[in-house]
Amino acid sequence: METSTNDPARQARAAAAGLVAAALALATGELVAGFSVRFTSPVVAVGDAVIDRVPASVKDWAIDTFGTNDKVALVVGILVVAALAGGLLGILAARRPLAGAAGIVGFGVVGALAAVAEPDASGLAWIPSASAALVGAPAIAWLAPRSGVPADTRSDAAADSRRQFILGSTAMLAGAAIFGSTGRWLQGRASAVASRMAVVLPMPRRAAPPVPAGADLGLRGVEPWQTPISDFYRIDVNLVVPQVPAETWRLRVHGMVERELVLTYDELLAREMVEEDITLCCVSNEVGGDLIGTARWLGTRLDDLLAEAGVDPEADQVVGRSTDGFTVGFPVSVLDDGRPALVAVGMNGEPLPIRHGFPARLVVPGLYGYVSATKWLSEIELTRFDRFETYWIERNWAVEGPVKVMSRIDTPRDGATIARGRVAVAGVAWAQPVGVAAVEVRVDDGPWVEARLGEEVNRHTWRQWVHEWDATPGRHLLTVRATDHDGQTQTAERAAPVPSGATGWHQVVVEIG
């Protein structure tokens, strides 16, 4: 019995065959990627390539829509595209096995090219993608043609083909599951966890006093003054967190300097260490957003390190480059005011977490992270703005990224319904490196009322604030604004994060019952 090629059940089986072959191919890629740190998984390679190449507007949209889950969304997106492509190739391969196989090889080539194009790629980074194609191509060419026999065809040849299809797809799916999970496990072992666990942090020259009791007002619904590491936001362009063992890591200070310096991790730890409370925030943070946190950083002062290298007076830009080639850049002159910019090795009393840049990162108070806070730091290069453009500047963000005066209402939440009476309106405000002098709250169109501030720890950290409000029944609009020590009041003018950080007042609407 002849069935038409357009028979939907038959098409579905062919698509399933393609899907299975694609899964086996990708899982093979994961398995082989686990064999050596020099190999890159096709999914990761393509993901990183997408991150580096999508238009800035798409990236901003992704951060906006998915927040810090943007990476999960990207992986899911890649897998969906791979599944669709596998399905289509399966339908093609049912009639033309070689064409289907060629399609898989085509995707292998894409993965391989993406892998070798990564800035920190080894010459062997393409091998997992090639292995994926080597397994996926024969798999689809063998399986898809066997998908064409309808269940009610009664001939020995048809029964054989049907059996092969079912057994074949089952075996391939099992293989995909085993390869994939083994590969992920192997890749996880090649981590910097052991290296980080072995670290014993040095003592700072003078331990910073404990966080003053008055800094944290202890209000329910307000983020703690010091952000626990587990709650600290993560923003970077890496699909998988770079794993950089301290033992082989080096920090090179070079470019327009009198003496190039190269430090091992132990040499870095042996330098004079200071402990500084600094608030770090992201330029992508929306008004009211949570891409901000405060930590106690342990590190060596950047200005000391640069003085040792001897900065050429012609140099006007400090570039921080990470092991994967990502760069930030800020004016040399930013350091003139003596602010405690650090090459940091510790965070809240622990060795720097891997997600936050182990073994070492830059932290510069008063600048957004995209121009200052290189994680997995490998080079500090002195250069000129007219000679070198860093990662986000190439993508149309502002060349300089000083932090803007900002305040946020943490409680009550927007849309909350609350009983009448005393309501604590509270949140945080920041204005690094000048510091917050005042926070004011306004109810509806009423007068601005000064909030009570938490104690100022230093000018590089946020301050908590609270306003005790006698709430009357009805719907109310609460607005907050901060003023810094220079008398600059947070502007009401709304601006999007692109290109130099959001502005405007944070507002919430509450219903008092």
Ligand SMILES: Nc1nc2c(c(=O)[nH]1)N[C@H]1C(S)=C(S)[C@@H](COP(=O)(O)O)O[C@H]1N2
């Ligand atoms: N290597 C590297 N460092 C980086 C980035 C990055 O993409 N790669 N992103 C920067 C940005 S935009 C910010 S806001 C901070 C965030 O630091 P965190 O993830 O520790 O909060 O890291 C900065 N350092």
Ligand SMILES: [Mo]
């Ligand atoms: Mo950022």
